[in-house]
């Protein structure tokens with residue numbers, strides 16, 4: 111694990127540093143250019159929140175909170191605005207971040223079953239490879255279930271990731287029943303004394319009723335054999351997602367009981383601000399972030415770092 | 424949502440009635456609502472601001488007619504403005520004067536490039552072209568396998584070189600296309616971030632190596648505010664000629680398309696509406712404008728219903744063929760269907776199992792017209808039971824259609840031959856498939 115941790119947040123910051131020339135104005139630039147705290151400044155701060163995909167509604171609320179703070183504890187000059195704004199945003203993210211001190215620590219249940227869901231192409235399979243690698247590196251026996259039996263070469267892709275991670279894989283023919291694959295994996299894990307089972311599912315749009323039913327069935331079939339499972343249901347969200355992300359969180363939660371979010375592709379210029387709305391409306395914590403395509407590019411989510419990045423030039 | 428917007432606008436604008444003209448002051452609140460709708464639809468905030476300013480400029484001074492509500496008038500102006508911004512008509516693929524046409528597909532990770540490549544290949548095949556897919560994503564795990572599986576699904580060859588670099592694969596594919604007379608090369612590239620210098624350089628190198636006639640930038644319809652950054656950065660590096668909006672089968676409003684058009688200005692050429700290779704549609708600006716405003720995709724629905732109808736007819740025809748009840752009436756219907764589809768050389772290429780038409784063979788379209796005229800001159804009974812065509816009936820038909828009796832005799836003989844042929848073919852169901860293939864690609 112040690113090697114992985116040395117990566118720290120440098121990669122995220124590196125990616126973010128490149129946004130400096132981006133079209134979306136950043137708060138720091140706005141703040142350094144502004145002579146005084148006035149309506150114009152506040153309006154531009156609000157726009158930069160919107161530019162980070164926070165959404166007009168949530169941005170409006172954050173600004174309301176900021177105004178309150180500005181009134182209660184007026185800063186001496188413009189530079190005092192940013193800390194207040196960060197405080198306001200971080201308060202929206204309460205509950206996010208790793209559940210325990212060690213972000214990749216496993217709760218005691220064995221096998222510990224993690225179901226990974228999300229719309230198409232967000233990074234589910236890649237995240238599973240990265241996550242498996244973390245658990246294997248910590249000395250766990252990991253089994254990956256290839257329950258995406260639909261997408262072309264989804265199985266081949268996952269096999270490569272399983273190899274990279276040093277995990278076992280349960281895989282069936284393309285077109286097989288995904289619930290059966292999940293069932294077999296959990297059964298095999300119980301028999302083989304596996305520590306962690308991670309189930310990959312096919313990308314599906316949350317609006318596809320029959321596909322969401324299929325997801326429910328996967329959950330039911332696992333629980334029938336192992337009532338406490340799945341212990342964790344991770345919804346993978348692409349950081350470049352706009353306001354539709356909230357709808358994704360709502361419908362996936364309804365179908366599969368999402369317990370946490372993984373925000374991927376934060377190594378680009380997208381900020382992933384939609385998680386603020388998700389955290390607020392649904393109390394869904396963000397657990398991990400994806401910052402690249404490599405096996406080590408998964409990091410625990412830190413509300414403070416995320417907030418800072420949101421406003422970083 | 425549209426009703427929402429229009430109700431809100433009506434409320435805000437009620438007091439406008441009787442004021443006669445739209446002024447900056449009296450629509451400020453309305454435009455705030457409009458801006459909010461655009462932001463909720465993921466239009467970039469800078470683009471939204473600009474847009475609202477433009478609408479205001481156009482709206483100020485206009486008379487509020489008694490016949491419609493001010494809200495409706497504003498929506499009309501907004502809708503027109505959105506439409507204008509999105510480009511007023513569909514723009515298709517530009518083909519090279521000398522084949523092969525090279526189409527390069529690029530974009531962010533997971534946007535839907537590989538799937539789109541397969542969809543485009545199928546679409547072009549349906550138009551009688553002979554595409555080759557090039558697996559130039561040499562980075563993503565199993566990217567080549569994915570394209571090969573998709574290629575098999577749509578019946579299009581895939582060029583791959585395991586272990587080679589993207590530039591070599593693209594170049595090799597082009598060479599292979601020339602040798603095997605494929606007239607379009609579709610180059611799938613790896614997903615990349617616009618801030619990844621090495622990967623952007625690779626894309627530029629692929630472009631330089633194969634000089635694409637068309638570069639398509641693939642964007643996920645769910646993309647938020649960042650769409651402007653990526654669209655711009657990719658355009659600076661690749662000068663792409665068109666965009667594709669994927670995953671439009673979801674409930675995202677697709678405001679990213681507005682951002683893209685406003686910042687880069689290239690036409691959006693296609694939309695992806697599902698995971699299957701058939702789920703590709705031409706882009707219709709007016710429909711997206713309605714969608715962003717929340718007006719519902721009525722036109723698309725109507726067309727879908729239409730397609731469904733055509734398919735049902737085709738299925739009925741297939742069962743007729745199986746029973747060999749193929750009448751002259753069906754024959755004529757088929758002819759009309761064929762004529763609707765465009766130049767015959769192309770149509771023939773669309774039929775599954777048909778080989779490419781040799782260049783110098785031309786189909787006599789006039790002959791088809793004569794056949795149609797003869798069948799039209801028959802009574803419904805005669806069309807269904809040609810065996811009742813005696814001498815006097817034949818004379819009448821010939822005179823009525825301006826043809827000779829010999830022409831008619833030839834037609835009947837051909838028809839009988841065809842019927843016999845179909846009896847044999849229909850045992851394997853092959854012709855049925857053929858007939859259906861003809862209907863599905865109008």
Ligand SMILES: Nc1nc2c(ncn2[C@@H]2O[C@H](COP(=O)(O)OP(=O)(O)OP(=O)(O)O)[C@@H](O)[C@H]2O)c(=O)[nH]1
Pocket residue numbers: 228229230231232233234235236237258261264311312313314346374375376377378399400401402403407532533563614616
């Ligand atoms: N830059 C970057 N790319 C990522 C990240 N996570 C995933 N990707 C890339 O995103 C693309 C899609 O990733 P997948 O893991 O296949 O996504 P998926 O959700 O499993 O996709 P489907 O199964 O098709 O729905 C791949 O090209 C990945 O390499 C990330 O954190 N950063």
Ligand SMILES: Nc1nc2c(ncn2[C@@H]2O[C@H](COP(=O)(O)OP(=O)(O)OP(=O)(O)O)[C@@H](O)[C@H]2O)c(=O)[nH]1
Pocket residue numbers: 230231261313315530531532533534535536537538539560563566612613614615669670671672673694695696697698702
């Ligand atoms: N619902 C829906 N899914 C789509 C559409 N287009 C692509 N997909 C899905 O989106 C996911 C990603 O598609 P890919 O074609 O692999 O995307 P890509 O851009 O090639 O991904 P990378 O090569 O990893 O960058 C897959 O699960 C596809 O099935 C679409 O129009 N609608």
Ligand SMILES: [Mg+2]
Pocket residue numbers: 234235236258264310311312313
């Ligand atoms: Mg996957």
Ligand SMILES: [Mg+2]
Pocket residue numbers: 536537538560563566611612613614
């Ligand atoms: Mg791809």
